Amino acid sequence: MVTLLDYGAGNIRSVRNAIKKLGIEVKDVSEPEDIFTAEKLIFPGVGSFGLVMTRLAAKGYIEPLIKRIREDKPFLGICVALQALYQGSDESPGINGLGIIPGQVKRFPEGDLSVPQIGWNNIQLSQETSLMNNYHNEKLYFVHSYYACCDPLTEKWILSTTDYGLRFVSAIKKGNIAAFQFHPEKSGEAGLKILKNYLAPAVPDSIVIRTRSIPEEQETKIAKRIIACLDVRTNSRGDLVVTKGDQYDVKEKGEVRNLGKPVELAKRYYEEGADEIIFLNITGFRDFPMQDQPMLQVLKKTSENVFVPLTIGGGIKEFIDSDGTSYSALDVASEYFRSGADKVSIGSDAVYTVENFLASGKKTGTSSIEQISNVYGAQAVVISVDPHRVYVHDPDDTLHSTIKTTILGPEGEEYCWYQCTVKGGREERDIDVIQLTTVCEELGAGEILLNCIDRDGTNSGFDLELITMVKDTVSIPVIASSGAGNARHFAEVFAKTDVEAALAAGIFHRREVAISEVKRKVAADGVEIRLQRDFQALIQRH
Ligand code: 1PR
Numbered sequence: 001m002v003t004l005l006d007y008g009a010g011n012i013r014s015v016r017n018a019i020k021k022l023g024i025e026v027k028d029v030s031e032p033e034d035i036f037t038a039e040k041l042i043f044p045g046v047g048s049f050g051l052v053m054t055r056l057a058a059k060g061y062i063e064p065l066i067k068r069i070r071e072d073k074p075f076l077g078i079c080v081a082l083q084a085l086y087q088g089s090d091e092s093p094g095i096n097g098l099g100i101i102p103g104q105v106k107r108f109p110e111g112d113l114s115v116p117q118i119g120w121n122n123i124q125l126s127q128e129t130s131l132m133n134n135y136h137n138e139k140l141y142f143v144h145s146y147y148a149c150c151d152p153l154t155e156k157w158i159l160s161t162t163d164y165g166l167r168f169v170s171a172i173k174k175g176n177i178a179a180f181q182f183h184p185e186k187s188g189e190a191g192l193k194i195l196k197n198y199l200a201p202a203v204p205d206s207i208v209i210r211t212r213s214i215p216e217e218q219e220t221k222i223a224k225r226i227i228a229c230l231d232v233r234t235n236s237r238g239d240l241v242v243t244k245g246d247q248y249d250v251k252e253k254g255e256v257r258n259l260g261k262p263v264e265l266a267k268r269y270y271e272e273g274a275d276e277i278i279f280l281n282i283t284g285f286r287d288f289p290m291q292d293q294p295m296l297q298v299l300k301k302t303s304e305n306v307f308v309p310l311t312i313g314g315g316i317k318e319f320i321d322s323d324g325t326s327y328s329a330l331d332v333a334s335e336y337f338r339s340g341a342d343k344v345s346i347g348s349d350a351v352y353t354v355e356n357f358l359a360s361g362k363k364t365g366t367s368s369i370e371q372i373s374n375v376y377g378a379q380a381v382v383i384s385v386d387p388h389r390v391y392v393h394d395p396d397d398t399l400h401s402t403i404k405t406t407i408l409g410p411e412g413e414e415y416c417w418y419q420c421t422v423k424g425g426r427e428e429r430d431i432d433v434i435q436l437t438t439v440c441e442e443l444g445a446g447e448i449l450l451n452c453i454d455r456d457g458t459n460s461g462f463d464l465e466l467i468t469m470v471k472d473t474v475s476i477p478v479i480a481s482s483g484a485g486n487a488r489h490f491a492e493v494f495a496k497t498d499v500e501a502a503l504a505a506g507i508f509h510r511r512e513v514a515i516s517e518v519k520r521k522v523a524a525d526g527v528e529i530r531l532q533r534d535f536q537a538l539i540q541r542h
Helices: 013-021 032-037 049-058 062-070 080-083 152-159 188-199 262-271 292-305 328-340 348-360 366-377 433-443 466-473 487-496 513-523 533-541
Strands: 003-004 026-027 041-047 075-079 106-108 117-121 140-144 158-164 164-172 177-180 225-234 240-244 276-281 312-315 345-346 379-384 387-392 415-423 426-434 449-451 476-482 501-504
Touching: 003 013, 013 188, 013 292, 026 152, 032 062, 041 080, 041 158, 041 262, 041 276, 049 062, 049 080, 049 415, 062 240, 080 164, 080 177, 117 158, 117 225, 140 188, 140 345, 152 158, 152 164, 188 476, 225 513, 240 262, 262 292, 262 513, 276 292, 292 466, 312 328, 312 379, 328 348, 328 366, 345 348, 345 366, 345 387, 348 415, 348 426, 348 433, 366 379, 366 433, 379 433, 379 513, 426 433, 433 449, 433 466, 449 466, 466 487, 487 501, 487 513
Parallel strands: 003 026, 003 041, 041 075, 075 177, 225 276, 225 501, 276 312, 312 345, 345 379, 379 449, 449 476, 476 501
Antiparallel strands: 117 140, 158 164, 164 177, 225 240, 387 415, 415 426
16 A cells, blocks of 8 residues: 555646556545655655645645655655755745755756756666666656756765766665656656565565666766657547548548547557657647546546656647636646646647737746646646748748758749648648747747648658757757658658657558667667667667
């Protein structure tokens, strides 16, 4: 029996599901005393540092938490919960942490690497503990903009470090108190194994140790992510199906293409080694009754068996339900987080927000991006961009940001700009991809999902010119999307651009290319990638 500290923020469902998957019963903290009396406590930190500390204070949880930790009763913190053990964080100035470990949590500096760190990285162990029993140097999933410093004063606490531009504390352990910056519940089988070591250790802490981690002098490296994307909508029979378009046209002979069921397909991709799964409700721009929203069920079901990050897009906006209830974009996003999503992706509403920003020149604080980012952190907000090329003969023919292209236009034009669209490409807007992505970053978005209508479903490869243009402008991670036709296209996008992740839909759904084939090709080209353990062993043997 483990007790979960659920303080009503974000995706706690995934931790709950991971524990259940391990066959262990979960009990919730219902009053402050439970925190102290629990046999084992898990504290999943979701949201910003300020949100976590404010909620803990409001519920009267701070004092029993400090008491529990000081008395060395089993405690496991995840992500922001590790940071909460420190005195404070640059993320929320003026808000005190639990103050167990001395020091201030800092923001990753701007540099060559995008912030937030989103993806799979290694850990370098500096203690031997049963918590890492049978850990074999697999990559684990991180998502954060702030980090705990490797301060010699806190040496006794450090269980592992990780490198991302600088070396930071990725896990701590002292006595029965442990905390991870990575998400074990989102780190596939490797993460579940670590969780199990905490919940039901096979060996006492004094015995162990069969672990392997990379030598201290070597830097850990974040992997490029391979993502499977599922475009979902209902067909004429009312079934919710995964579909796939050609340049966003998902109908064939008048009927929506049906490439499978969302929950089943997501499970298949998880087992095949996808580093992340994105669901896009492609008709989400239409109004829907909140409680009937079928994507909530899809998320709840998927998160029971899929232990890698889940992103949901489509319909993240403010709206009024048919019964007159009004929902803010934050309400909608919160419902998705509670149902198992780790990130939400905003499409049309981001375009409208940027249009308003450009017209008024100021932030309102009320846009979907700002609201969600303020509460859940930038890393929870993805912007899905649906641009297409507009050719011009001369850059002066338009006010938009152009590039000189090697793919000439229909009249031999050598320049183009990328026009943003809304409602799944149905409506063009007078705004370009650079305006959209830079303003969204300024408003607090943490990642760009960069589609391309011209390439979507064509199997002709990613639009490298578009990706390079955006990547050169923003400092948040970018996911390349649209056009993947084979494993070489992934190798190419990682070789020729600095993109952090690449996504495909059609080739995976139609089983034309397997995720393992993509990973094998990309790894063979020397790109850092996350390999499943059996696969890793296979590569080492050969
Ligand atoms: O505007 O916030 O409600 O979000 C709607 C979301 O639905 C947006 O993210 C938008 O990109 C998506 N969407 C809307 N209509 C379509 C459509 O296809 N008719 N799908 C659509 C976008 C693009 C990718 C696709 C890649 C890879 N799909 O997600 O999966 O292009 O495809 P490929 O590998 O087969 O080439 P809102």
